[in-house]
Structure formats: C-alpha cells, structure tokens
Amino acid sequence: MNKKIKVFASATISNVGCGFDTIGFAIDKPGDIVSLSLRNDGIVKIKKITGDGGVLPYEIEKNTATVGILELLKNYPNKNIGVDVEIIKKMPIASGLGSSAASSVAAVFGMNKLLNNYFSETEVLNFAVKGESIASGDIHADNVAPCLFGGFALIRDYNPIDVIKLPVPQNLYCTVLYSQIVIETKQARKLIKKNLQLKKARKHFGNIGTLVSGLYESDLSKIGRSIEDEISEPARAALIPNFYDIKNAALSAGAYGCSISGSGPSIFAFSDSEITAKKIGSAMKKIVDKNGIKTTLYISKINPQGPKII
C-alpha cells in the first residue's frame, strides 16, 4: 500500500447556460493539487495550504478537502487510518470554476487510491459531493461529477445520485475569462428565485435536450444555440460589470455560445479552434480591462479524464 499521493483535479464549468444545477464539464486548467500522507493514528490534519491568500480554513470540519475525507473514513472499517493533507490552490477561489469541488475531488480521489480503491466510483462521488457542500451551502454535484469523471456530466437525480456521462466533441474549445471580483457561491445562490415561470422552464427543457443532442452529434451549432439561461444569468449578470458587453464581444469574435460559469464571475465561451478561442479571450478581456479589473484567461479543450496522479 502506497502511503503518499499527489493528485491534480481540474476546474469545471457548471450551469452551462441551460443546465442549472444539472450539467457541468471539466477543462484542462486551472486546478488544485492535494498531497496526502497516510497516518496510523486515526488523525486527519491539514498541514499546509498555499495559493489561497490565507482565506481557507485549517479546521478539518470546515475545509472541503478534509470534509470529503472525513466522510470517506467514516465508512472505512479501519479506524486507525488518518492522513496529513497539503492543499495547493492553483486556481482562484469563489470564481465560479468549481474551486471547492476540485479540492474535494482531489482529496477524496487520492484517499481512495491510497486505500486501494476500496470505494466505488459512486461512493467517491458522494463523499466529494459532501465535501463540496461545506463551501456551497447546498448539496449539488454539477461541478464534482465532471471534475471526478472528466468530460460532460449530467445529474439526473440526487436521491440516490444518478450521473449521466455525456460524450465530448473532439473539436470543442472553451475560453474562460476570470475577473478578479469576489462572488460568494452562497450569496449568488440567494439571487435565484424559488419559482420559475413554466414558459421559461420549457425553454430550458428544449435547450438541455438540444445541448445533449449536440454533444452526441459533435454539432457545435446545436451546442451554441442551447446556451441560453432564464434562471441564473439574468439574476447574476448584475454582479459582473459589463457582462452583456463581454458576452456580445465573445459572440462577435466567433463563439458558438457564452454564459456565466457557475455563480460567476468567470465567463465561458465555446468555439471550434484554439485560434478562435484565443481571439474570443482577447475580445472579452478588452472589455474588462477598461474597468481596471484584473483578469486571467484560460484556453482549453474539454478535459476528458478525471483527476491526475502527479
């Protein structure tokens, strides 16, 4: 049995326009690294956190990475197993890119590897979802599932959790613009109304079906048309200065679709080549630059695999 492991888990884009709390996908970068070192005294301890600007908690019941591990260990027969944890944040927090999901998945995935895959894929998913819920304030899996399985994942049901893995078009590129403004997931979720007009829900029905069809057909026009949002984008756009200008700039630069990633402030756009993906990034960044807000661009294909052992 290995006693140490180092795992990279990637950022994820959730909501994807039409798929509120339902669809997410993984990108290549950025992501988090979690290092684990087994102990034989039943103690779980966070030894070090770097890259978080000092905001993440060292209390194991409050950190997404260790909450997931605690959930896993609760279900493991040997109560002497403990672990030292080091978290290297390589991505912005509260960015809408599934930062807490990445830490939770890297930790739980790595822990299960150290225990020789004692738990099934679905059990690992459930532990990581529990870990992530500490940060988001709610049980949802549209970041955790694609982070763990790679590619596109759709959450059919939560009770029990039922994840549908969807195919990844080879020529699909994603541009992500992260602006350095802080949006807390818990706060952003409060903006979403508890009821939805049926006619708006129906638009989502049509678009989700079209997005799934587009993924199976590698039809980027279908995928692009489906990126419409009646729920999250109208509520959260106000939190992102010039959001609609940024979106229009992306579409004018050749994006098939563009919307807010998760709770924002990150914005994603789909395209069919790296050149266009970069062009879209520059066009979006130009708008934000005018406001003097710092930005980071990530250009990536869809990440088809889950976490990587490094």
Place this chain on the structure above:
Amino acid sequence: MNKKIKVFASATISNVGCGFDTIGFAIDKPGDIVSLSLRNDGIVKIKKITGDGGVLPYEIEKNTATVGILELLKNYPNKNIGVDVEIIKKMPIASGLGSSAASSVAAVFGMNKLLNNYFSETEVLNFAVKGESIASGDIHADNVAPCLFGGFALIRDYNPIDVIKLPVPQNLYCTVLYSQIVIETKQARKLIKKNLQLKKARKHFGNIGTLVSGLYESDLSKIGRSIEDEISEPARAALIPNFYDIKNAALSAGAYGCSISGSGPSIFAFSDSEITAKKIGSAMKKIVDKNGIKTTLYISKINPQGPKII
C-alpha cells in the same frame, strides 16, 4: 401535376413524462387519412368527414385540416388553387394521441405534395402547427413535429421554430391504452399552473437530458428512468380513474416507464419487446375494465417515418 392524393398521418405521444410541450414521438397506429382533390377556383371545401361521430366542424376556419391548408395557400402565389378535402378519422378525438395534429399534418403534407413540394419542410411544419392550434387553443408542436418527421422530435424553440430530430432505438416498443373518457385539450391545459418550483424544474432538466442520452445510446433503462413528470401527470392523473394503479400495473408487467400521453386519457408505456408490450397492455386494461370503461390498446414500435401516401 397530380390532382389527387390520399395521406395517412399517425398518432403521436407528447410530453413523454419529462418533456412537457417539448418532446413527442410517432407510433405506427392509429392515425388519420386525408384525401385531397385540387380545384382551380380558389375554393377550399370539406366534402366529407367520417369516423368522428359527427363532432368535427365542416367550417374550414374551424377544422384543423383546412386551417393548415388555408395557411399554406395564403403563402402560395397561384390564388386559383383550391381543394376538396375528405377526412377519415381512424383514431379517437381528445384522446391525448395528437388526433388534431394527425389531421393537420396529413392535410398540409398532402397539399404540399400536390404542389410539387413548393414549400420547405419547416414551412410545412409551421402551417401544420397553425392548423393544430385551432384545436388545442395554443401554439405547440410536440405532436405536429413527430407526426410530420417521424421518430422522436424535440422542440428547442418556437420563435422561430427549431426542431431537433432524435434517434429511435430499434428495440423500443410502445403500449398505448386509450380509455373512452373525454378530456378536452383546452380544459386539460388549464389544470397546469403557470409557475413551477425550481427544484421540480431541475428534475425535468435532469430527466430530459437523460431521455435524449438514452435515445442516442439505445439505453432503455435510461429512457425508463427519465419518464418522470412534475408538471402534467400530477395535475391530470385525477382526470383518469385509477391512473396510478394502471401505471403500477404497467411497471410491474415490465414497462421501463409509463405516463400520460399528452393531455390524456391515453396512457403510454415503454418496453423492449412485442411480447412484453402486449403483457403490459393486458395488465393496464384489466384495471380499467373493472370500472366498465371501454378501452382500445395499440401496440407499436416507434414510427420512424412521417406521413404515408396511400
């Protein structure tokens, strides 16, 4: 140019559990036959309607078949074109099986054939949707589109209309039980609330994505799991005596999924063989027989083609 044509258009199942106003599919039987005979005096006339029990209107502005034709002729340059129409209803009216869509599609499809396919597929769809709206009191295309194109059809958008054709699993069978109780589409639609809880909408998001994935993968388990309804079934079940007993009987007999077709009273169930489809039919019929209500069973594969010229 042919002067006469006779067209069969089939029944369709809409809603399909999760796909309110969004997804429908065509079955082999029952269906309607519309005969058309061109005139050169610009007059549209219904010469004969049979099989309707005398309930369908002869006024051309009130009959779904002729409303669709009038819409088509409005857009045709030669104003001397008229037509004599005969409608043979071979399926129950107000059954939830898209009876008005079948008449409208047969009429408009046939008329376009007589005019040497002057109009595009999408134009024909729009004319037929207009025709159908006279009966349902609303513009929706989840019966008309699958009736016209065959197979499964998903309506992404209405403005302009955007239909996504979905694949048909080879081993998918459908059992339909029609009970002779009258439910008017317009009345049934009034039972549907204008707002939906977001958490119920989210279940539909997950299920629609799963249904579409199941169709691409020919995965009947996925298709079956997706047949859940938070909108139409809870509201309309009360109109069908013993609905939940019938549904449970279908599931116990091997159905992958079961729900109300359109506004009801017809109930559909999916299975993977003709033998099981028949077994499901008998089990469902047994429940309704106890109430002394007359029933008709239709066992069919999915109809992959549109209307047939006969």
